[in-house]
Amino acid sequence: MAGIYIHIPFCKKACHYCNFHFSTSANYQNEMIDSILQELFIQKDFFENEKIETIYFGGGTPSFIETYQIERILNQIQNYFSLQDSLEITLEANPDDLKKEKIQSLKKIGINRLSIGVQSFFDEDLIYMNRSHHAKQAIQSIEDIITAGFTNYSIDFIYGFPLLSDEKWQKNIDLLTHYQVPHLSCYAMTVEAKTALNYLIEKKENSTNE
Ligand code: SF4
Numbered sequence: 642m643a644g645i646y647i648h649i650p651f652c653k654k655a656c657h658y659c660n661f662h663f664s665t666s667a668n669y670q671n672e673m674i675d676s677i678l679q680e681l682f683i684q685k686d687f688f689e690n691e692k693i694e695t696i697y698f699g700g701g702t703p704s705f706i707e708t709y710q711i712e713r714i715l716n717q718i719q720n721y722f723s724l725q726d727s728l729e730i731t732l733e734a735n736p737d738d739l740k741k742e743k744i745q746s747l748k749k750i751g752i753n754r755l756s757i758g759v760q761s762f763f764d765e766d767l768i769y770m771n772r773s774h775h776a777k778q779a780i781q782s783i784e785d786i787i788t789a790g791f792t793n794y795s796i797d798f799i800y801g802f803p804l805l806s807d808e809k810w811q812k813n814i815d816l817l818t819h820y821q822v823p824h825l826s827c828y829a830m831t832v833e834a835k836t837a838l839n840y841l842i843e844k845k846e847n848s849t850n851e
Contacts, residue, residue, distance in 0.1 A: 643688045644695035645722070647677060647714055649703040653735070654773040657841065658799075660833035663701040674710045678717045685721035692725040693718070702758075704734035708746040715751060729754055729793070736782035737774035744789045755786055755794040756826075761805070762813050769804050771837065783820050795824035802830040 651670060652663045696718060698711060711732065718724070731754040732747060739757070747755075759779045761767055767775060786794055796817060800810065817825060832839050 642695070643691040643693050644697065645681075645693055645718060646697045646699060647703075648699055648701060649673075649706060650701040651705050652700065652702045652773075653705055653737070654771060655837065657769070657771040657837040658830055658833070660836050661701065667706065670706055670710065674706075674713060677714055681714070681717045681721060688722065690723075692723045693728065694725045696728065696730045698730075698732040698752075699756075700733055702735050702738065703732050704738035704743065704747075708743065708750060711747070711752070712750040731756055733758065734782075735772075735774055736779040739782040739785060741785055741789070744785055744791075748789055748791070753791075753793060755791055756797065757782060757786075757794065758797045759783075760797060760799045761809075762816050763804075763809055766799075766802070766804050766809070769802065770799065780816070783822070787820065793823065795826055796822050798825060798827045799830050800827055 648662070650663045650673065651667050652659075652665055655663075655665055696715070698714075703711065715730070728751075730752050732752045733756045734747075735758050739755075757779075758772075759782075760770060760772060762776045762779060764776045783796070798813060830838075832842060
C-alpha cells in the first residue's frame, strides 16, 4: 500500500508533554511549504508504478496553517504522483482550529478524514497538558464536523496522568459513545526528556527533597 505522510511542524501552543518536532512561530510557513513542494518533486519517482492510497497530514498541527497551503501540497501530489480513486486524505486537527468555515474549506479541497486532538473533555486536564483548546470547543468541533458531513474521523485521547480518575475517563467515553465517534486512539502520557512536563516534575521532586 502506497501512502504519503506530510509533516506540518507548526503549533499554536506547546503542549507540556510533547517532544514532536514543531515550532510555535509560523514565521517561516511559506518557506516550509515551498520546501515540502520541492521535496515532493524530488521524490516523484519514489513509488514508480504504485498508486497512492492514503495521504496523511500530521504534525505539529496541520489545521493551524491556512487551508490554501494544504491545497498547494495536494496539488503538487496530484501533479507528480498517481492517485487511487478511493484516496483517503487525513488531516490532524485541533478543536480550536475547526471553525465552521475551516471545516468547509478543508472538505472542499478533498480532506475526507479528520484526526482530532481532543485528549480530554475536562478543562482541568487540558490546562494541565497546556492544550490550546477548551472542552466546549472539543464538543463543538465534533458536532460541527458531523454537521458538515464528515463520517470518517478519529479522536485522540490521553490517559495515565495524575488528574485522570476512572469516573472522568468513563465520562469521556460516554460522550464519545453519545456522538457515535467511529474511531478512537488512546495514548498513555509519557514523560519525555526535555519537555516542560519533565521539567515540572523534576522541579517538584527537587522542592519536596529540599
Ligand atoms: S498540538 Fe500536538 S504536536 Fe503540537 S505541541 Fe501539542 S501535542 Fe505536540
